[in-house]
Amino acid sequence: MALRTRVWSAGKLFLLASALVATYLLFAAAAMRLALTSREVQVPDLTNRTANEATAVVASLGLTLKVDDARRPHPKIDAGRVLAQEPAPGSIARKQRSVKIWLSAGQRSATVPLLTGETERTAQLRLAQDGLTLAAVSEIRSQDYPSDAVVSQEPPAKTASANVALLVNRGDRGASYVMPDLIGVNGDRAAEILRGRGFRVAAVGSTPYPGVAAGIVLRQSPQAGFQIGPGEPISIEVSR
Structure with a gap:
């Protein structure tokens, strides 16, 4: 009986100790979470503030400020005011973390650069860098x-x-000719002359035509008057 009483007492002590340990761990976890949460703040929106104003705002929240040396032009934000930041406004950050900002250089003076003599691609890149618009080419x-x-x-x-407009040289197209009218001309003779000029001539068919001698051109492609360059194909259809 005494042994059973001692075992029961030991069991109660073990349960009590376990409950105390669990309670301690629960409160410790809650305290740690509370401590971590108390060290987190919401990043404020610093847009359009001066560097001094931004410094005061982040310092009041336990954050630090880092100003990037490079300034960026902006059409609406005055020079010396914040135009971008990292982390973004509204995000959660730990205290003592740095907030990086970029300041505006103000509106860039829209002075057209010298582009004559540059390649078209170089001119396009230069205009983009200067914030100018390529209006026409x-x-x-x-x-x-x-x-x-x-x-x-x-x-x-x-x-x-x-806005800037450019005139660009596409290079010499090379020699070109006006397609002659071959209708009614002897097909073999016309083909011989054109081949001598570097054209590729092919008779694509023959059609009987009353009153017209055999071998006379009835149809042609390209039509008379079209621009054509050496080496381009010409097709003719002759009578038979």
């Missing part, structure tokens, strides 16, 4: 300028403007 074909080079620009360099 016109083309010429000439042997007097390098291919893909900017021949002229509007407005000229050092002019205040947000």
Whole structure:
């Protein structure tokens, strides 16, 4: 009987100790979570504040401020004011964490750079870097300028403007001819002359035509008057 009483007492002590340990662990976890939560703050929105104002705001929350040296132009935010930040506004951050900001350089002066002589791609990149708009691209074909080079620009360099138009040389297309009228001409003779000029001529068919001698051109492609270059194909249909 005494042994049973001692075992029962030991069991109660064990249960009591277990309950105390569980309670301690529960309160410890809650306290740790509370401590961690108390060290977290919501990142404020610093947009359009000065660097001094932003410093005061983050310091009041236990955060620090880091200002990037590079300033970015912005059409609406004045120079010296915050235009971007990291972490983003509304995000959760631990105290003592740094908030990085970028300051505005203000509105960039829209002065057109010298683009004449540059390639079209280089001119496009330069305009994008300067925040200018490529309004239009016109083309010429000439042997007097390098291919893909900017021949002229509007407005000229050092002019205040947000839009720029370019004239670009696409290079010489090479020799071209006007397709002659072959209808009614002897097909063999016409083909011989055209092949001598570098054209590829093929008779694609023959059709009986009353009153017309055999071998006379009845149809042609391209039609008379079209621009055509050496090496391009020409097809004719002759009578039989």
